[in-house]
Amino acid sequence: MTILRPAGEFDESYAYDMATIRRPWQWAALGLLLLALYTLPLYGSQSMVSLVNRIAISIIAVQGLNLLTGYTGQISLGQAAFMTVGGYISALLMIHLNWSFLLTLPAAALGAGLVGLIFGLPSLRVKGFYLAMSTLAAQFIIPWFTRNAFRDALNGAQGINVPVPVIFGIEFNTPQRYLYLTITILIITTIVASNAARSRLGRAFVSVRDNDLAAELLGINPFKYKLQAFFLAAVYAGVAGSLMAHHLRHINSETFNLTDSVLLLGMLILGGLGTNLGPFLGAAAVELLIELATLAGPFVSTYFPAAAGGVQALRPLFFGFTLMLFLIFEPRGLAHRWQLIKASWRLRPFAR
Amino acid sequence: MNWQLVPQFAVSGLLAGGPIALMALGLVLIFKSSYIFNFAQGQLLLLGTLFTWWLAVEQGLPLWLAIALALAASALLGLVIERLALRPMTGQPLLAIILMTLALGQFLQGTALLLFGGAQRNFPQIFSAANPYKIVTPFIYNDRNIVIILKQNLVWSFVVAMLGVILIGAFFRFTRTGLAMRGASEDHELAQSIGLRINRIFGISWAMAGMVATVGGVLLATSSGLDLSLSVLVLAAFPAVLLGGLESIPGVIVGGLIIGLSSGLVSASKVQIIRNSAEIVPYIVLMIVLLIRPEGIFGQRRIERV
Numbered sequence: 001m002t003i004l005r006p007a008g009e010f011d012e013s014y015a016y017d018m019a020t021i022r023r024p025w026q027w028a029a030l031g032l033l034l035l036a037l038y039t040l041p042l043y044g045s046q047s048m049v050s051l052v053n054r055i056a057i058s059i060i061a062v063q064g065l066n067l068l069t070g071y072t073g074q075i076s077l078g079q080a081a082f083m084t085v086g087g088y089i090s091a092l093l094m095i096h097l098n099w100s101f102l103l104t105l106p107a108a109a110l111g112a113g114l115v116g117l118i119f120g121l122p123s124l125r126v127k128g129f130y131l132a133m134s135t136l137a138a139q140f141i142i143p144w145f146t147r148n149a150f151r152d153a154l155n156g157a158q159g160i161n162v163p164v165p166v167i168f169g170i171e172f173n174t175p176q177r178y179l180y181l182t183i184t185i186l187i188i189t190t191i192v193a194s195n196a197a198r199s200r201l202g203r204a205f206v207s208v209r210d211n212d213l214a215a216e217l218l219g220i221n222p223f224k225y226k227l228q229a230f231f232l233a234a235v236y237a238g239v240a241g242s243l244m245a246h247h248l249r250h251i252n253s254e255t256f257n258l259t260d261s262v263l264l265l266g267m268l269i270l271g272g273l274g275t276n277l278g279p280f281l282g283a284a285a286v287e288l289l290i291e292l293a294t295l296a297g298p299f300v301s302t303y304f305p306a307a308a309g310g311v312q313a314l315r316p317l318f319f320g321f322t323l324m325l326f327l328i329f330e331p332r333g334l335a336h337r338w339q340l341i342k343a344s345w346r347l348r349p350f351a352r
Numbered sequence: 353m354n355w356q357l358v359p360q361f362a363v364s365g366l367l368a369g370g371p372i373a374l375m376a377l378g379l380v381l382i383f384k385s386s387y388i389f390n391f392a393q394g395q396l397l398l399l400g401t402l403f404t405w406w407l408a409v410e411q412g413l414p415l416w417l418a419i420a421l422a423l424a425a426s427a428l429l430g431l432v433i434e435r436l437a438l439r440p441m442t443g444q445p446l447l448a449i450i451l452m453t454l455a456l457g458q459f460l461q462g463t464a465l466l467l468f469g470g471a472q473r474n475f476p477q478i479f480s481a482a483n484p485y486k487i488v489t490p491f492i493y494n495d496r497n498i499v500i501i502l503k504q505n506l507v508w509s510f511v512v513a514m515l516g517v518i519l520i521g522a523f524f525r526f527t528r529t530g531l532a533m534r535g536a537s538e539d540h541e542l543a544q545s546i547g548l549r550i551n552r553i554f555g556i557s558w559a560m561a562g563m564v565a566t567v568g569g570v571l572l573a574t575s576s577g578l579d580l581s582l583s584v585l586v587l588a589a590f591p592a593v594l595l596g597g598l599e600s601i602p603g604v605i606v607g608g609l610i611i612g613l614s615s616g617l618v619s620a621s622k623v624q625i626i627r628n629s630a631e632i633v634p635y636i637v638l639m640i641v642l643l644i645r646p647e648g649i650f651g652q653r654r655i656e657r658v
Contacts, residue, residue, distance in 0.1 A: 075447055122642045128446050129389045133590060134642050137635035140587075144632045148625055258584075262454045269451050304466050312470060317462025323455035327448055328440045 020194060037183050041176035050175045055287045056182040057243045062267045062279035063193045064236020070274035071202055072229035073209030074123055078135035079237050079264045080256035081142040086112040086238030087245030088146060091162040092153060101165035108242035109235045116234020123226045139261055143253035159252020162245045178247055185243065189236060194276045205229055266323045272333025281334040286319060293318045356493040357620040360500050365616015366609055370510030371571045373608025375589035377517050378564040384537045384599050385557040388438060391453040393565055394586030395460035400426040400566030401573050401582060402468045408476055415476055419570060423563045430562030434555045461583060470580050475573035479505040509571040516567055521601045533557060537599065591638035597651025606649060611637060
């Protein structure tokens with residue numbers, strides 16, 4: 001699809017050949033989007049800003065999962081567990097060592113990445129759902145650890161209160177202010193993820209996914225790249241977990257649970273595996289779906305009196321049903337649909 | 353180790369392994385025929401048990417009739433799931449199929465919540481709670497023989513679960529349908545070419561998995577009550593399946609018992625943190641199995657080595 005270019009557009013320099021954003025109007029559109037996002041706190045309602053915060057954080061976590069599952073083809077059911085690691089590390093460093101958020105965030109990312117490496121080790125021996133099982137083990141072992149180990153510091157099942165991040169004297173204590181933080185970090189993670197995906201690293205990931213034996217023949221060490229993918233995915237989860245913990249101001253072992261891991265995988269599928277656009281579309285779609293479930297909840301509880309607070313019932317119901325429909329009818333996700341729409345726009349009036 | 357507690361915890365752990373084996377059987381049934389690892393088994397179990405509860409308590413039917421009706425309903429649910437959700441996925445990559453069962457699990461969880469709500473419920477007692485069995489062991493501690501006390505429902509759940517596993521094992525071994533299912537598990541295309549109806553076999557195995565799930569859920573609910581966490585308990589059966597070998601019915605028993613036994617033994621420890629680790633022991637066993645012998649004890653060595 002990328003081959004389809006408007007008439008008269010040629011690569012006149014190497015820099016232009018490699019550019020992701022090519023046309024002046026694309027720069028303008030990006031600028032407008034960023035302007036809209038950064039000014040959202042000025043006119044958006046509290047709930048809307050919170051929603052955008054949640055979407056942005058989900059996007060970061062899904063971007064990591066995309067590198068692991070989408071590009072490298074390793075199934076992970078443990079992304080939420082690595083978010084837990086990131087959240088706890090960031091909170092503990094800030095409480096006990098008084099580190100600034102600028103330091104705790106990378107530390108959380110690194111710590112989560114190292115834990116991710118441990119649970120990625122079985123990928124050297126097994127793949128497919130055996131690997132899914134090992135990451136599922138992470139999803140049980142890590143929350144258990146936070147509940148039972150180091151009770152003085154981690155406060156058991158109750159969890160800990162997370163302080164407000166302060167950067168250069170600015171307190172990010174409201175969703176409105178927090179939005180600047182999440183959007184800025186989202187921009188950084190997006191640049192890193194999309195460049196990782198199209199560099200040597202990303203091409204090696206794709207070759208491991210498509211055929212690991214052939215990849216090995218080409219001189220790519222599959223073990224090394226699988227572990228790197230696990231590390232990167234967990235780093236992204238660490239960043240997202242840290243951001244979420246400081247957003248919610250509280251973290252316990254249930255903040256990021258197995259359902260969240262499934263939700264993140266679902267976002268990835270809905271958006272489109274192995275595409276840079278996928279995490280954005282998928283995370284936004286699923287979070288909006290959850291909002292819809294929240295809105296529809298009260299109506300449902302009038303018809304189904306047993307479902308006390310229909311929201312808890314509708315969320316998994318909507319999500320599961322949508323994901324099933326997508327898997328059957330649109331397995332390549334929203335990003336693929338978007339490519340088709342773009343192509344048919346360029347080919348008009350000859351499309352289809 | 354609290355040595356005087358070891359016999360007690362070992363035996364009750366082994367007995368708890370019975371229902372785990374039964375839940376693992378549900379997973380193996382589906383995997384054996386269609387190579388699908390069913391992450392929605394827990395929610396199947398939850399729905400079946402909630403339906404039994406609804407018939408028995410809300411509608412006031414006798415328990416045996418409620419269980420029979422729920423078994424029929426869960427078999428039907430299994431058939432419907434196979435037809436509507438899994439058959440369109442034939443030939444899709446593994447990730448899509450795993451995601452499908454996960455999505456199905458979420459969908460069923462939502463359905464269960466919508467129809468029955470998430471409250472904690474008391475399930476009608478099948479086995480008497482009073483009069484636990486007492487076994488006097490030859491081990492002596494403080495000049496007295498150690499006595500193992502076993503609740504009746506623990507013992508009888510174990511017996512029913514084992515009977516279920518053996519019954520299904522016999523079904524596979526001695527009936528024509530069982531033979532067809534074993535044949536289909538060897539090679540789908542080959543089975544089709546000799547005239548086996550592969551879709552029907554998938555359907556039967558899903559229906560059986562639904563029924564097994566309901567029995568397992570009822571057994572669990574009689575001892576630990578009925579709420580939404582029941583669907584999470586099933587995840588403890590995944591390590592049992594991997595330990596025993598994915599396609600093996602004897603493996604299910606061995607895997608279930610080992611998982612139950614190791615959780616029980618850990619509970620006998622003196623150190624609190626090790627005692628508390630009983631809930632994650634299955635997953636630690638799982639990690640060890642994956643690293644040492646991924647195909648399990650009785651499994652076929654057909655995993656592609658990476």
